Amino acid sequence: MPNLRQLLSILLPPLLLGCSPPPSTTTNDINPVKTISYTVVSTGDGDTLKVQSQDGTSSKVRVGCIDAPESSQEYGPEAGQRLKVLLPSGATIELREIDIDQYGRTVAEIYSEGKSVGLQLVREGYSVVYHRYLDGCSDTADQYVAAEEEARSQRLNFWSQSDPVMPWDYRRGKR
Incomplete structure (x- = not known):
């Protein structure tokens, strides 16, 4: 029997795909959700960027709950370029x-602009869901899963390969 996540990913994708939580300070039943504004300084590969806070402090940020192909991997340069455009x-x-x-x-x-960049990258096939860390996005996990299933079924970008190597496997040398 399918669990609740499986049922939701089958029954609700059309409803979930465009529904990212808006950036704001809100509270839900599980924990407070707080967003902070930053300015993009630069982007690296398809899931890393450098930002500057309002007080001028710079830091590196890893896009949560996704994994983009490495720069030396097929579709890695395209993922990095897409993040730079976004x-x-x-x-x-x-x-x-x-x-x-x-x-x-x-x-x-x-x-x-109120939209999840990670979800956009997954939806367009430039990155994959990082299931190992998906619990960090518990409020939006089903949206990520549904977006990946759609990108995979449409064979978009990374998913157009006949036998794509997951980024985490690529890093471990399973090329």
């Missing part, structure tokens, strides 16, 4: 901080 230098974004990773980067859901 988040040009000087753009104002909102971050919903999730964690700090092992490299000291802030891991966060990123919103531009």
Whole structure:
């Protein structure tokens, strides 16, 4: 018997795909959701960028709940270019901080003009859902899963390959 997440991913994708939570300070039943505004300084690969806070402090940010192909991997350069188009230098974004990773980067859901950038990258096939860390996006997890299923079924970008290597496997040398 399918669990609730499986049922939702089958029955609700049309309703979920366009529904990212707006960046704001709100409270839900689980925990407070707080977003903070930053300015994009630069983008790196398809899931990393450098931002500046309102007080002038710079930091590196990893887009939460997704994983983009590495720069040396097929569709890696395209993923990096797409992130640069979505988040040009000087753009104002909102971050919903999730964690700090092992490299000291802030891991966060990123919103531009009220829309989730990570979800957009997954929807367009430039990144994949990082299921290992999807619990950091518990309020939007089903949207990510549904977007990936749609991109995969349409064979968009990364998913157009006959046998795509997941970014985490690529990093481990399983090329």
